[in-house]
Every structure is written in C-alpha cells, then in structure tokens.
Amino acid sequence: MRLTDLGAKFVQWTPTGYTELDSSARGANGIFFLCPTPGHAHGILLWFNNPLDCPLAPPEAPPRSRWPRMGETLDTLSLAPSINVSHDWHGYVIDGRIQ
Numbered sequence: 001m002r003l004t005d006l007g008a009k010f011v012q013w014t015p016t017g018y019t020e021l022d023s024s025a026r027g028a029n030g031i032f033f034l035c036p037t038p039g040h041a042h043g044i045l046l047w048f049n050n051p052l053d054c055p056l057a058p059p060e061a062p063p064r065s066r067w068p069r070m071g072e073t074l075d076t077l078s079l080a081p082s083i084n085v086s087h088d089w090h091g092y093v094i095d096g097r098i099q
C-alpha cells in the first residue's frame, strides 16, 4: 500500500487545524493520511521536525511527536522512527509505501 492509496496530502498547520496542500512537501510542515487498518475511516496527522520551506508546527500542536522527513513527494517520503497510533496501526512510511 502506498501513501497515495490512503488519500495522503501534505499539510500546513493553521491555528484552527491545517490546510491541505498537494503532493509536494515544499511549504508543508506535516502530512495527513487515512489509517491503514482495514475498515478504519479516521485519519492520521503527523508533523515533521524538518519541514521544507516552512516553519515547524507549534510545539503545542497535537500530536506532540515530530518526525524527521526524508523525500520531497508522496512517492518518495520516508519517516523514521515508526509511527505508533495507540491501540491501532503501528508501522513505517518508506519511499512512499506503508509498511
């Protein structure tokens, strides 16, 4: 499964939530994608600790964890360490793939 199969969008933090951008990480400080667990309709929102051409999301913006981003598009994005959604999906994003 790929990020693009889960409706992934790079996002920019706003005081009321976030704005969806497109498939480029430039100008984004996070990413949103649908939960990979089959049958789950909720989304997963993550913030980067190294956004491209964009300030960091404020430290108080939930979730508090910040991920190092590698890659600049939905097809090349990798995030480490793993993403652990409590009592739900725990996995990796590597080269745009969900693992």
Ligand SMILES: [Zn+2]
Binding pocket: 035, 036, 037, 040, 042, 088, 089
């Ligand atoms: Zn879920």
